Amino acid sequence: MKPVLEVRDLMVTYPARRGAAPARAVDGVNLQVGQGEIVALVGESGCGKSTLARALVGLVKPTGGQVLSDGVPLGYSAAALKAYRRHTQLVLQDPGGALNPRQNVFDAVAEGPRLHGLTDRLGERVHTALAKAGLRPPEQFAGRFPHEMSGGQQQRVVIAGALALEPSVIVADEPVASLDASVRGEILKLILELRDSLGLSALVVSHDLGLAWNIADRVAVMYLGRIVETGTVEEVLLRPKHPYTRALLSVLPDSGEPPVLLTGEPPDPTSVPGGCRFHPRCPLRAAEQDSRCDGQDLPVLTGDPSASSLAACHLVQ
Amino acid sequence: MTATDQSHAPEERAAVPMLDVRDLRVNYRGGGRTVPAVRGVSFTLDRGQTLGVAGESGSGKSTMALSLLRLLPSSAQVTGQVLFEGEDLLTAKWARLRAVRWSAASVVFQGAMSALNPVRTIGEQICEPILLHDKVGQKTARARAAELLDSVGLPSRRLGSYPHEFSGGQRQRIMIAMALACRPDLIIADEPTTALDVMVQAQVLNLLGELVRESGIGVIMISHDLSVLSHMCERLAVMYAGQVAEIGPSKQLITEPRHPYTRALGRAFPTIGDPASRLAPAGLPGDPPTPSELAKLNESRGCAFEPRCPEATDACRTETVELWPSGPGREAACLRVLEGSGA
Amino acid sequence: MSALDTPAGLDVPRHHAFSRFCRAFAKRPAGLAGLGLLVAFGVLALAAPLFIGDDQLNVIKVDGPQLSPPVDGYPLGTDQAGRSVLLLVIWGARESLSIGLIATALTVVLGSTVGLLAGHYQGWIGKILMHVTDWFIALPSLPLAISLSAVLGQGAASITIAIAVTSWTATARLVRAQTLSVEARPFIERAKVLGAGNTQIMIRHVLPNVMPLILVSSTLTVASAILSEATLTFLGLGDPTSVTWGSMLQAAFLGGAVTAGAWWYLMPPGIAILIVVLGFTLVGRAVEHVLNPRMVGR
Numbered sequence: 011m012k013p014v015l016e017v018r019d020l021m022v023t024y025p026a027r028r029g030a031a032p033a034r035a036v037d038g039v040n041l042q043v044g045q046g047e048i049v050a051l052v053g054e055s056g057c058g059k060s061t062l063a064r065a066l067v068g069l070v071k072p073t074g075g076q077v078l079s080d081g082v083p084l085g086y087s088a089a090a091l092k093a094y095r096r097h098t099q100l101v102l103q104d105p106g107g108a109l110n111p112r113q114n115v116f117d118a119v120a121e122g123p124r125l126h127g128l129t130d131r132l133g134e135r136v137h138t139a140l141a142k143a144g145l146r147p148p149e150q151f152a153g154r155f156p157h158e159m160s161g162g163q164q165q166r167v168v169i170a171g172a173l174a175l176e177p178s179v180i181v182a183d184e185p186v187a188s189l190d191a192s193v194r195g196e197i198l199k200l201i202l203e204l205r206d207s208l209g210l211s212a213l214v215v216s217h218d219l220g221l222a223w224n225i226a227d228r229v230a231v232m233y234l235g236r237i238v239e240t241g242t243v244e245e246v247l248l249r250p251k252h253p254y255t256r257a258l259l260s261v262l263p264d265s266g267e268p269p270v271l272l273t274g275e276p277p278d279p280t281s282v283p284g285g286c287r288f289h290p291r292c293p294l295r296a297a298e299q300d301s302r303c304d305g306q307d308l309p310v311l312t313g314d315p316s317a318s319s320l321a322a323c324h325l326v327q
Numbered sequence: 328m329t330a331t332d333q334s335h336a337p338e339e340r341a342a343v344p345m346l347d348v349r350d351l352r353v354n355y356r357g358g359g360r361t362v363p364a365v366r367g368v369s370f371t372l373d374r375g376q377t378l379g380v381a382g383e384s385g386s387g388k389s390t391m392a393l394s395l396l397r398l399l400p401s402s403a404q405v406t407g408q409v410l411f412e413g414e415d416l417l418t419a420k421w422a423r424l425r426a427v428r429w430s431a432a433s434v435v436f437q438g439a440m441s442a443l444n445p446v447r448t449i450g451e452q453i454c455e456p457i458l459l460h461d462k463v464g465q466k467t468a469r470a471r472a473a474e475l476l477d478s479v480g481l482p483s484r485r486l487g488s489y490p491h492e493f494s495g496g497q498r499q500r501i502m503i504a505m506a507l508a509c510r511p512d513l514i515i516a517d518e519p520t521t522a523l524d525v526m527v528q529a530q531v532l533n534l535l536g537e538l539v540r541e542s543g544i545g546v547i548m549i550s551h552d553l554s555v556l557s558h559m560c561e562r563l564a565v566m567y568a569g570q571v572a573e574i575g576p577s578k579q580l581i582t583e584p585r586h587p588y589t590r591a592l593g594r595a596f597p598t599i600g601d602p603a604s605r606l607a608p609a610g611l612p613g614d615p616p617t618p619s620e621l622a623k624l625n626e627s628r629g630c631a632f633e634p635r636c637p638e639a640t641d642a643c644r645t646e647t648v649e650l651w652p653s654g655p656g657r658e659a660a661c662l663r664v665l666e667g668s669g670a
Numbered sequence: 671m672s673a674l675d676t677p678a679g680l681d682v683p684r685h686h687a688f689s690r691f692c693r694a695f696a697k698r699p700a701g702l703a704g705l706g707l708l709v710a711f712g713v714l715a716l717a718a719p720l721f722i723g724d725d726q727l728n729v730i731k732v733d734g735p736q737l738s739p740p741v742d743g744y745p746l747g748t749d750q751a752g753r754s755v756l757l758l759v760i761w762g763a764r765e766s767l768s769i770g771l772i773a774t775a776l777t778v779v780l781g782s783t784v785g786l787l788a789g790h791y792q793g794w795i796g797k798i799l800m801h802v803t804d805w806f807i808a809l810p811s812l813p814l815a816i817s818l819s820a821v822l823g824q825g826a827a828s829i830t831i832a833i834a835v836t837s838w839t840a841t842a843r844l845v846r847a848q849t850l851s852v853e854a855r856p857f858i859e860r861a862k863v864l865g866a867g868n869t870q871i872m873i874r875h876v877l878p879n880v881m882p883l884i885l886v887s888s889t890l891t892v893a894s895a896i897l898s899e900a901t902l903t904f905l906g907l908g909d910p911t912s913v914t915w916g917s918m919l920q921a922a923f924l925g926g927a928v929t930a931g932a933w934w935y936l937m938p939p940g941i942a943i944l945i946v947v948l949g950f951t952l953v954g955r956a957v958e959h960v961l962n963p964r965m966v967g968r
Binding site: 160192265271 | 383384494496524525526527528529530533551552553554555557558588591592594595596597598599600604605606607608609610611612614615617635
């Protein structure tokens, strides 16, 4: 399967601030999203997952590596980016903030088509997008303003705004994190439906492993700028290899296992440890005392989607 | 967990419960109209018991919890009774209420960053209530603060550090230390782990759980996450539209919910490995009622959850719904409960 | 998230924003009083040509008593040429108000443009613009205005320009700060991903969100512009033939009204300035309260 969206050896380094080293937010990532595939990118805050999402839509320019769309490397001229954005769209975490409070629903959804000169039968396009996003009948919503709608409806407007450009990939950064529990499932259902009806591919960034279980085909677990484990959802979540994935799963309330609480300093992208970057907090290394853990760097995972699971760990290979 | 916890309670049952909330109602006045936030909530809580309050935004769960200690803005009108050790806090004098807030009951707020004063060291901030309330010397207070910091898993040498020198999870633990400063009988934790990562959340919850077990403090914990609550608390109250939809032992509420809303909330966060939720996220169509819809609900009959309920019948629109016993130690506000017991 | 903040989320449709604004404004007595003052002065100024003719303003044609205290027919007395001070104050409102309003319009356009650009382009463009702004802030405004009118010649136009040149910096700073905060909000990121360029982001997203602030600050700018007009005319930079409140004060001062104790000549233009400035300030404060959601209820 040819990937519709791919990153190769992607690096994003933020320049040093006073007194601190440069922050290696994304530090070598390979990832592929196939046609009609939903990939979940999971990690804790500060692991670089949001930066990776922004690099995928061209909001952040990588300092190394490539973003490829249908196999073609992304250019960073204004025209190239604009053309790319018909293809890949972003859905943000906080729908209330992602909508301009002074624009009504119609204008918010019509914004993309207008910017791309798709003004022929604009009304129809907007209404179709609203209906696809589950705001039916669309006429009833077009004149509303963001503050008159619930969080779930706002998120549907944001999704409709992306759909109005008929993209082939959607990158969603924590799409349900700020929504109510009962609304969360409705929005996730919508993402699944869009995949089934439109063949849309999606990369969903989240801190929530349950979300991956709910909607994703494959999952990538990120720690400190790298993907430490990737594979099919069943393989990674039910038979985790990497000690970090195992720890994440063990602290879930329903895990049924004794929680493995990680100790030590929270990960800091301005000082990435040598060797395996997880070694200072790794419970497995504490037990096994292998010299490779802090001495030998791990290769970047290839992100090969045909492998059912890959883990970046000296001890579980 | 629940079954065992229930059995050790009886010896305390004889006395008055530590906290007895009766028909608590909160209305917000503003812009020339009244918006109900809490519409009649009653429950009791004893020492060493933990009650989880779950609900979505606008369900009134935070308002309900904060109104117990009269921590709401002046636009909120609170009626009903909050009997703490037999004394009604809603009618208590301010001086008495302040004393209760300092020593007997304390609150852990959700925003740990904004609740800590950025220009004072955490040592000073933990010592403040001890000095004010326990009337002890600086040295004793300092020693107690060090002890508290130690008990929440932070080195006591960091008493001289400022809030910004700590991570989010550490600050939340400092908040817990501050809440424990005057050895309270009751802690109200309002979304104590919402802004935290899963790993840090697990650490904070673990800590809270240990402290409760060791010291026999009563805890009311508010969260939108049913699975977190069910593992932290013996009893669970699910709130919808300002009322309790279902209340009872956590395990039972999760495994066999009697209210359709509890069922929907329970499914919203899937259990990994459960084939039923794989590629099948469960939600609930519609939205929680808006403030103006809540105002209308207050005047009309029928079940507040009816518009979103997958099992609603015509009767749900016309009958008045209240909490009915739905099993040992549990109640649910659903007409189906009556049907079930009748048939 | 909690029910605590729900009462503020009143669900009033936005297309009634203007009528809602009016209703909220109507609840502010101070703002209404200010508006009343301004409307009264505005109507008088607009209607002035209907009841004031050349024969009442031309020093050669008037026939009243010279520098007389209030008497019958001259309720506020006369100036040294025998003109009615009341009519002069009403006529003076025309030019004082128009200079104030035009100078404000220039200030707002220049200040908002610079502020918006400096806030949006945070690279070298923004730095240069802010350095220019700082440079103008450091310039002493009175000498700058005096030298400007020396170059441009006396008259209303040069005074208007002088006021605009010295007062746009405050607006620019304000708009830049607000632009920075709007630019940090997620909907700007969304617009970028949808394909919006710099111009579209500034005009469609930032400007509408900065507009209320510009509106509020401009009502206050009008007040200070009218004061500046009076100052500059008093210093002799205005057109000597035209009647404004500033020129009346200057004429009174030069004509010895102070030593003669002619309070009826000095006070009315001064009080007129005071009332109009007060009117704009009251309206500005009321608008600020209505538009700024954080001040609602205070």
